[in-house]
Amino acid sequence: MSARPIAYLAGIGSGIPAEVMTNHDFAAVGIETSHEWIVERTGIVERRIARGAGESTAGMAATASRIAMERAGVHAGEIDIIVLSTASPDRLLPSTAVDLQAELGASRAAAFDLSAACSGWLYGLTVAEGMIMSGVAETALVVGSEKMSSIIDWSDRATCVLFGDGAGAAILKRSTDGRGILSTYLRSDGTLADLLYRPDGGARRPFDADVLAERGQYVHMAGREVFKHAVRSMADAVDRALDGAQLAASDIDLLIPHQANLRIIDATAKHARMPMDRVYVNVDRYGNTSSASIPIALDEAIAAGRVGKDSTVLMVAFGAGFTWASMVARL
Numbered sequence: 001m002s003a004r005p006i007a008y009l010a011g012i013g014s015g016i017p018a019e020v021m022t023n024h025d026f027a028a029v030g031i032e033t034s035h036e037w038i039v040e041r042t043g044i045v046e047r048r049i050a051r052g053a054g055e056s057t058a059g060m061a062a063t064a065s066r067i068a069m070e071r072a073g074v075h076a077g078e079i080d081i082i083v084l085s086t087a088s089p090d091r092l093l094p095s096t097a098v099d100l101q102a103e104l105g106a107s108r109a110a111a112f113d114l115s116a117a118c119s120g121w122l123y124g125l126t127v128a129e130g131m132i133m134s135g136v137a138e139t140a141l142v143v144g145s146e147k148m149s150s151i152i153d154w155s156d157r158a159t160c161v162l163f164g165d166g167a168g169a170a171i172l173k174r175s176t177d178g179r180g181i182l183s184t185y186l187r188s189d190g191t192l193a194d195l196l197y198r199p200d201g202g203a204r205r206p207f208d209a210d211v212l213a214e215r216g217q218y219v220h221m222a223g224r225e226v227f228k229h230a231v232r233s234m235a236d237a238v239d240r241a242l243d244g245a246q247l248a249a250s251d252i253d254l255l256i257p258h259q260a261n262l263r264i265i266d267a268t269a270k271h272a273r274m275p276m277d278r279v280y281v282n283v284d285r286y287g288n289t290s291s292a293s294i295p296i297a298l299d300e301a302i303a304a305g306r307v308g309k310d311s312t313v314l315m316v317a318f319g320a321g322f323t324w325a326s327m328v329a330r331l
């Protein structure tokens, strides 16, 4: 901890699909729900759906990455590693990260996917920071990209209203001036894996007619259980990241929680004793974009002038696994 900061976020970008799906649009796809129900339970008003040309998981990642690279002043040939977090890869083999590498022309990079669901971008930053610390890399591209619309069950109203598509990316470089990652905290609990998962379609039970008939290839979730664990784990993660950075909540300019549900965000903010004007919220416009949610929110917060150079942010995530993670960074 004493050697920190090792790496800083030199540029952030996002790749947002063009198509907006509002809560009212569910009726047209045969889902019995209402705008009022979704807003009251989740705070979500609309989400983006990746249907356009080039809006694959790698394609959205490339859009986000190019913006992050331009802002960091980094060209493709300088990138040493690409860590792409996704729960919705374009293909199971090879990784989406190598498709992104090819699209960017980042020919020198070692590219791989990381699977930690909604916590994945913070996991990815931590892995990249470790590679910079060990001297394996100088410059890393860390991406969260999700086409959740391709893995949710559009006949299950309890899950399909929650998620959206998008990507966010950061260039991580060696820190030279005291800015950067001040603390990081990662946890997981695999005993709870079956509360939020895609049961089938992998090696344990590959695709066949039965899997498709049971809709086993889609996301299944025990909503109430997930909610309880999310609130508890994100509160724990807030405390750990602050402790790790030896900071108090009053030192934090902006809390950027994973955008899954406004009630979970409210509970996390309350636990951190952060007033909502120091909490970033965009779940109303994007729904839950899994590992893309924090980088998209950070990108927007910078664009809106909510934070800038030397601001201190606290990012906290929770997702399938369960996984949870937090990070304090000076921008």
Ligand code: COA
Pocket: 032, 033, 034, 037, 038, 041, 042, 118, 157, 158, 159, 161, 162, 221, 222, 223, 224, 226, 227, 230, 260, 261, 288, 318, 319, 320
């Ligand atoms: N529209 C209308 N009614 C719906 C609905 C929808 N989209 N989805 C579920 N319902 C119904 C249920 O069928 C149930 O009806 P019943 O009582 O007649 O059986 C009722 O609403 C209550 O369902 P329940 O699942 O208990 O609701 P809830 O208050 O727990 O809210 C969630 C459901 C999913 C919004 C909530 O549990 C949640 O947000 N969980 C966390 C999910 C999450 O964030 N996951 C990702 C973490 S990274």
